[in-house]
Amino acid sequence: MSKIKIAIIGYGNLGKSIETGLLQSDDMELFGVFTRRDPKTLETTTKGVSVYHLDEVENLKDRIDVAILCGGSMSDLPVQGPLIASLMNTVDGYDNHALINEYFNHMDEASKKAQKLSVVASGWDPGMFSINRILAEAILPVGETYTFWGEGVSQGHSDAIRRVSGVKHAVQYTVPIKSAIDAVKNGDMPTLSVKDKHKRICYVVAETGADLTKIEHDIKTMPNYFEPYETKVHFISHDELLKNHQGLPHGGLVIRYGQTGLNNEHHQMIQYQLKLDSNPDFTARVLLAYARAAYRLNKEGASGAKTIADIAPAYLINLSAEEIRKKLI
Ligand SMILES: NC(=O)c1ccc[n+]([C@@H]2O[C@H](COP(=O)([O-])OP(=O)(O)OC[C@H]3O[C@@H](n4cnc5c(N)ncnc54)[C@H](OP(=O)(O)O)[C@@H]3O)[C@@H](O)[C@H]2O)c1
Structure with a gap:
């Protein structure tokens, strides 16, 4: 089966961790890194990685399955996000909590027009912490x-x-x-x-x-x-x-x-804790799981922006539904 082709957009801490994170993902491969800098000046962590200028992304869009947006949330993603979402499936870790709805709406408009899927504000917070807050409040409403x-x-x-x-x-x-x-x-x-x-x-x-x-x-x-x-x-x-x-x-x-x-006499507690030696490595692992989901959902015909609240866990893991039932349910 062919592997999911991933593009890294922006090569900072997160971009580098996506590159190394891909080494643990059997069903995915790195298409290349896109940067605003001169591609010749970028030294990638692993050998043989194709590095392109960001201006080339539109010409290569049909060869990429999912772009992982690794720019900064403050000023890179508001510009790069809608631009790339108008070309291909995307995943990002946009983390400006106060402006998530605004960013989501721009991404939704761009990806719906392109009939692609964008996972917005993934990572650990927003991301895994959000899922745990949702589950906890659904289960314990008081x-x-x-x-x-x-x-x-x-x-x-x-x-x-x-x-x-x-x-x-x-x-x-x-x-x-x-x-x-x-x-x-x-x-x-x-x-x-x-x-x-x-x-x-x-x-x-x-x-x-x-x-x-x-x-x-x-x-x-x-x-x-x-x-x-x-x-x-x-x-x-x-x-x-x-x-x-x-x-x-x-x-x-x-x-x-x-x-x-x-x-209300019974006191119940739910706790979810992360202790991360490397924030970007962990964030990258979450974004890669959601890249798999973006690819699969778009193959099924879904488009537009989604947050992690909208995506069922089965889409994240490289196992069949039968394997999930056998091993993890
Ligand atoms: N949701 C979550 O849980 C979560 C967790 C962690 C991080 N994040 C998000 O991830 C974003 C990215 O974090 P990061 O640590 O990867 O940011 P970063 O290292 O500052 O990189 C941001 C961008 O700056 C450019 N850049 C990086 N190194 C550079 C250098 N030496 N010289 C010039 N430009 C350089 C890169 O773009 P070019 O290659 O195009 O130049 C890169 O995409 C953060 O803003 C945060 O919002 C989210």
């Missing part, structure tokens, strides 16, 4: 859901800081507030706003001569990303960044506390 992230590097927030004028490089750690986790685990069902649950710690390498006060202000007041949180900005040297902030660990926790029984 209760409270809590999501904690970290401690770890948020690629989306790091990317957002790197786009602030005067910033050369940056890493952002999302740090859960321990007292809030303890209160939730005690079953206190506290009312917590986003800023009660997390702090954001930023390590920034500024351009020579940049206005540090302005950079700090621009970061702290960035809507949705930083504005509601307690945010600390530390300016460091490039050497310190390379020495102490190179890894991309992350993780988090979704907890649902629910009550059942005639008088």
Whole structure:
């Protein structure tokens, strides 16, 4: 059987992890990497990978089954997403939670016109955490859901800081507030706003001569990303960044506390936890599973944008329905 041909659009952390993630996917193969940079300047992790300029993607669209969009959510995906979705099936990890509906509508319009399918806002949050929140609230309608992230590097927030004028490089750690986790685990069902649950710690390498006060202000007041949180900005040297902030660990926790029984006397808890040594590797594995789903659904005639809430789990795994019933049900 022929393999699903995957294109990587954008070669950053996530793009590289899709490349290596494909080595674990027997039913898929890498068609090539597309970049806005000069393709000759890109050094891929594995040998023999075809690298194209993004401008070439339209000419090659009929040879690609699914494009995995690996650009940044803040300014790459809003432009690249609808463009690529008008040509082929796509999957992305768009993670600007506040603007997901807006992005979804643009992707839906583009992919419906092209009769292709786009999986939007996949990954782990949004993504696996979203599925777990949906399942938990469907099962325990009376209760409270809590999501904690970290401690770890948020690629989306790091990317957002790197786009602030005067910033050369940056890493952002999302740090859960321990007292809030303890209160939730005690079953206190506290009312917590986003800023009660997390702090954001930023390590920034500024351009020579940049206005540090302005950079700090621009970061702290960035809507949705930083504005509601307690945010600390530390300016460091490039050497310190390379020495102490190179890894991309992350993780988090979704907890649902629910009550059942005639008088809500029974306390039930659902917990889903991720401890990730490499955020991009894990995100890539999720996007690859949804690339399989996008390919299969489109083959069945489905088109338009979908989130992971719309896709049945059987489409994700490289097993027949019979094998799933035998091994996993
Ligand atoms: N949903 C989730 O759970 C989840 C989890 C993790 C990440 N994400 C999303 O994934 C997005 C991508 O994350 P990322 O860490 O892969 O971002 P990144 O490394 O900053 O890459 C973003 C884009 O920047 C360009 N780029 C990368 N390295 C470059 C370099 N050395 N010089 C010039 N340009 C470079 C690449 O495009 P070109 O090749 O075209 O230049 C790449 O597509 C994030 O914005 C986040 O929204 C989602």
